[in-house]
Amino acid sequence: MHHSNSSNGGNPINNISIVWFRRDLRVEDNPALAAGVRAGYVVPVFIWAPEEEVHYYPGRVSRWWLCQSLRHLDSSLRSLGTSLITKRSFDTASTLLDLLNSTGATSLFFNHLYDPLSLVRDHRIKELLTARGFTVHSLNADLLYEPWEVTDKNGCPFSFFAPFWNKCLSMPYDPAAPLLPPKRIKSGDISRCPSDTLVFEDESERGSNALLARAWSPGWQNADKALSSFINGPLIDYSVNRKKADGTTTSLLSPHLHFGELSVRKVFHLARIKQLVWANEGNEAGEESVNLFLKSIGLREYSRYLSFHHPCSHERPLLSHLRLFPWVVDESYFKAWRQGRTGYPLVDAGMREIWATGWLHNCIRVVVSSFFVKVLQLPWRWGMKYFWDTLLDADLESDALGWQYISGTLPDGREFDRIDNPQFEGYKFDPDGEYVRRWLPELARLPTEWIHHPWDAPESVLQAAGIELGSNYPLPIIEISTAKERLEEALTEMWQIEAASRAAMENGTEEGLGDSSDSQYIDYPIETNMEVDLEHTRTNNIQATTRRYLDQTVPSITSSLVRIEEEEISVDIDIHEEDSRAEVPINVNIDAQLHEGTDTNSTILHFTPSRVEFSEESSSSFTERGLVPVWSPSSTSTPSEHFFTQETSRGHC
Ligand SMILES: Cc1cc2nc3c(=O)[nH]c(=O)nc-3n(C[C@H](O)[C@H](O)[C@H](O)COP(=O)(O)OP(=O)(O)OC[C@H]3O[C@@H](n4cnc5c(N)ncnc54)[C@H](O)[C@@H]3O)c2cc1C
Secondary structure: OOOOEEEEOOEEEOOEEEEEEOOOOOOOOOHHHHHHHHHOEEEEEEEEOHHHHHHHOOOHHHHHHHHHHHHHHHHHHHHHOOOOEEEEOOOHHHHHHHHHHHHOOOEEEEEOOOOHHHHHHHHHHHHHHHHOOOEEEEEOOOOOOOOOOOOOOOOOOOOOHHHHHHHHHOOOOOOOOOOOOOOOOOEOOHHHOOOOOOOOOOHHHHHHHHHHOOOOOOOHHHHHHHHHHHHHOHHHHHHHHOOOOOOOOOOOOHHHHHOOOOOHHHHHHHHHHHHHHHHHHOOHHHHHHHHHHHHHHHHHHHHHHHHHHOOOOOOOOOOHHHHHOOEEEOHHHHHHHHOOOOOOHHHHHHHHHHHHHOOOOHHHHHHHHHHHHHHOOOOHHHHHHHHHHHOOOOOHHHHHHHHHHHHOOOOOOOOOOOOOOHHHHHHHHOOOOHHHHHHOHHHOOOOHHHHOOHHHOOHHHHHHOOOOEOOOEOOOOOOHHHHHHHHHHHHHHHHHHHHHHHHHHHOOOOOOOOOHHHOOEOOOOOOOOOOOEOOOEEEOOOOOOOOOOOOOOOOOOOHHHOOOOOOOOOOOOOOOOOOOOOOOOOOOOOHHHHOOOOOOOOOOOOOOOOOOOOOOOOOEEEEOOEEEEOOOOOOOOOHHHOOOOOOOOOOOO
8 A cells, every 4th residue: 555645735646756766877868767757756766785786896986986976966856856865775675665655656767777686686676566566667778779679680689799789770760869857857755765874985985086086077967068078079080099098089988878877879869960960071080980989889788788688797708618718816916917017018007097097998908808818817707806896987797798808708709819918019009108107107217119018128228217127117927928828728728628528418427518506616816705617727826815905095197088178069859758668578588597596598509619700690599498599600610619518598697
């Protein structure tokens, strides 16, 4: 039985809704808010329940961003006629129930999230509240198209980015046009549910956090300005400049997009409008820049798509033979990488930057993560978790996609046996060595000729630059040639284990391959435990550190990230009054996750040990028991190069 609210001059109000904000911290183009406003009176709510995220408790800089963004949202809601109720909770479902009861609301509106934890939680909440007679509506605010809308010609999900993105671009209907902010919000009686004061930082974090505000401006209106500045500025040269590690050549929108301060549909529409203008002017470079920028947005879409269709992609390789890779479990390597003391200047500069600022250009993310998995051969999920803890734009789906791509554990990821040499990457991304000099002051006086390989510099040059290798700057932690040999050995070992397992399977003496559900796990060495398969690991003179890490305590400012405001964009966007976006089908994707550990969907995965061309059209197919991805081999690969294994798809963790 619902209470009715009587704040409206004594008249009972029955059409009250809770609008539950999560990572959609904006009033513009917010379908849940718009729908709530249309339905009547609104109580806007944010619930802080980080313990529900388990391993993925947000890192310091991410919490700082969230705190600023919530303040900004609250101030916008106040100017529209209501205010944001904030609640500290350890159980979101029961907090929502309390809120519904105390405010007399009968409906709940929220926007979809696609990370595995949210999928499960939101499904449960929908079930619980619906069973109690409340109306629950969930909508799409985060994607151009919902994951279930983009399928191949058989109606199955894609397993490769390229055909996925082509399909998005050629959908028969455009992504919905963005909605304007509501003109005014009729507020439910918020006096019945006082806000809790949310604490996002402790004393020790406050000083470091204060510095972040010099480089970044969270909040949806600031996100809008950042978008305008980018579209009217660097976008035109994105195709040429996006790989420059230093400077503001890319949009820097990722933290805004992560927290949903910016509607991806607005980004898409504004970029497309620019593209049309440039096309009319015959500006091909500009057109190509928009294509590439939209492809970046497409990668973000794909990260959610993968997470939706493979909810274990943040935990397990999608090519499951790589679960058998014997990772090196060496905490001293991990520490050297985190602290930027590997002896490879580009890697070290990147790691010092992320430690200091919470930011890293995409090219440098690729360099440091690739060094982590291919040269150091540390478990990729450790690196992913460290990024999660330290990045301003920490985003589970994009983080998982990035690390899986680099580790070669996606069907269209990098070749697993590829090792990039940071010396050559250095001259590619930082030709003048300025980036390295900024982050490694100890190398500041080293001439450009040696800046990316100081170990080759003559003693006299090192002396003149004040460098003593092995003392004030480390020698390379491992030679690249040695790393290559080690990688080859490890791959040989992996294929041997795989062959033995397959033989055992064929003889009926073993049940499955690559299913790590019974494996032991390697603990994440710092702070939080991470589940990493221990079954096939190598150690490298482990010197376990018990010290809690104090990484990333003193951010400094990447001054180059502060973009000068450019002229404001003014374009007319078609606004649809009615919001007809789909809701998550209630029984898609989620059930399996609820039955963790029950292995019902065996899958056959075909692939070859080294990189092969996979058929673009082949993706996945449905069986009676759910989705079963089938990645087809190239026609040139021989049967012996394939193996059969089990895949975790659709929540079969
Ligand atoms: C190992 C690794 C980990 C990563 N972890 C994250 C993460 O935690 N959070 C995150 O937002 N991005 C992550 N990325 C993707 C990418 O590095 C950042 O999105 C990008 O650097 C942000 O800068 P920008 O906003 O200027 O990007 P732009 O080049 O301007 O791109 C525009 C937007 O597209 C999206 N985008 C661009 N590249 C990617 C990509 N490769 N994958 C997914 N989305 C993309 C972002 O939302 C970005 O803001 C990771 C990449 C790698 C290789």
